Amino acid sequence: MIVVDLRSAVPPFEQIRVQILDLVRSGDLPPQTRLPTVRKLASDLGLAPNTVARAFRELERQGVVETRGRHGTFVSTHGDAVQRRAQLAAAIFAEQMRTLRLSNEEAIVLALAALGADRAPENPLNSTDE
Amino acid sequence: MDFTLILTWLIIGVLALLAGVTLFMLQTDRYQQKLFFRFWQAVGLPVQADNVAAAARLRIRTRTSAMFVGELAGLFLVALVLFVNPSLASSSFIWLFVVPAVMTTMTTLDVGVALHYSLFRRRADAPRLARATATTMRDYVSPWRLRVAPALVVTAVLLNLVGAVLSWVGVIDPATFGRSSTLPLLAAAVTVFAVGKAVERRILQQTQPAADELELAWDDAFRAETFRALLLLETIVAWLAVGAAGIAILEGIDAIAGTVWGTGAGMQLFTLGFFVVLSIFSFGAAQSHFRHRLWPNLVTPHPDSGLGSN
DSSP states (O other): OEEHHHHHHHHHHHHHHHHHHHHHHSSSOOOBBOOOOHHHHHHTTOOOOHHHHHHHHHHHHHEEEEEEEOOOOOEOOSSSHHHHHHHHHHHHHHHHHHHOOOOOHHHHHHHHHHOOOOOOOOSSTSSSSO | OOOHHHHHHHHHHHHHHHHHHHOOOOSSSSHHHHHHHHHHHHTOOOOOOOOHHHHHHHHHHHHHHHHHHHHHHHHHHHHHHHOOGGGGTTTOOOOOOOIIHHHHHHHHHHHHHHHOOSSSSOTTEEEEEEOOOOOGGGGGOHHHHHHHHHHHHHHHHHHHHHHHHHHHHTSHHHHHHHHHHHHHHHHHHHHHHHHHHHHHHHTTTTTOOOOOHHHHHHHHHHHHHHHHHHHHHHHHHHHHHHHHHHHHHHHHHHHHHOOOOHHHHHHHHHHHHHHHHHHHTTTTTTTTTTHHHOOOOOOOOOGGGSSTTT
């Protein structure tokens, strides 16, 4: 639930932003959950649509939510922006390894070497792809 | 005046009388309290504040009044049709005209109340609460109940196609099938279904002013009730289309074979199916699905605790 208190010194858009962020971090709003539309949330809270839109924009900039055109606004796969960027980098890395026709084990060895890991996983090159 | 016409007028008169009596009884506190208590038990939400009970009672009164005024309007319309064209009076007139007309006008006014009135008003000094997630029809009506109306509309379309093909190949009598009211009822079923979906989207976007979770939960209860009425209308009209097409095929077979059992059996099955449809939207968790889905942690005190007698 989102509760807005107009008597509070905190601006309404900030109240909305902080509460959604808390709900995402606590897991009450799991990834891929669809948020209400700006207009619906604004009318339920008796606020101007611009106020809610501003909160959503801030959350989108932080990587907590993502807008998918007409489908609405959704909680990002990872509300944490750092984790989301790391996931994206990993996806790009995996795609490049496939382009180079390297096996998963070879890719893992290269990744560990790049990370400066002390040792590679147990016999990575000896195992076969399933 | 033949017996069928007299019987049809009698049924319309009895239905109008019942609606009138209900509207009269709605003016009494006792009947309002009875309706509130029944609704409270069905939805299973707690009543912990006077303003919640008062708002719920007012909404039940407004909604019930609107629905029975709608019933009277529907009966007036069919009475007008019957007055202008008494030859329409037949054993199927009640199913083909009275039931769809009455249900459509009742549901229309019910939806009108839901769209026009908010259960609670926004108070200047109170905090404002809203749900952080978007709700869908599945939050208010169980998925399998949602599938009944579209499944019946598709069945009606298929039965009409089957009827047309069987008429073409001569298995059933084309004249008998053509005389039936399958196509107008199919058009009505498709129209009601399409309009119903548009109205559902409109209601989902409707503002829900609430100062706390209990107020929002009660607003959800009435919203779920409106959806239930809307889906019942869609399903019943779709069932009428299925029934009309099925009976028309059986009548066509009877006309070729010179028998009468098909039409009789079809009518029996149709009537049975009508009550099954009513049961689907009346029993089980038909009225409390939203609570399990949206408010699983709201606990209802025992009805004898006196909290409902506000």
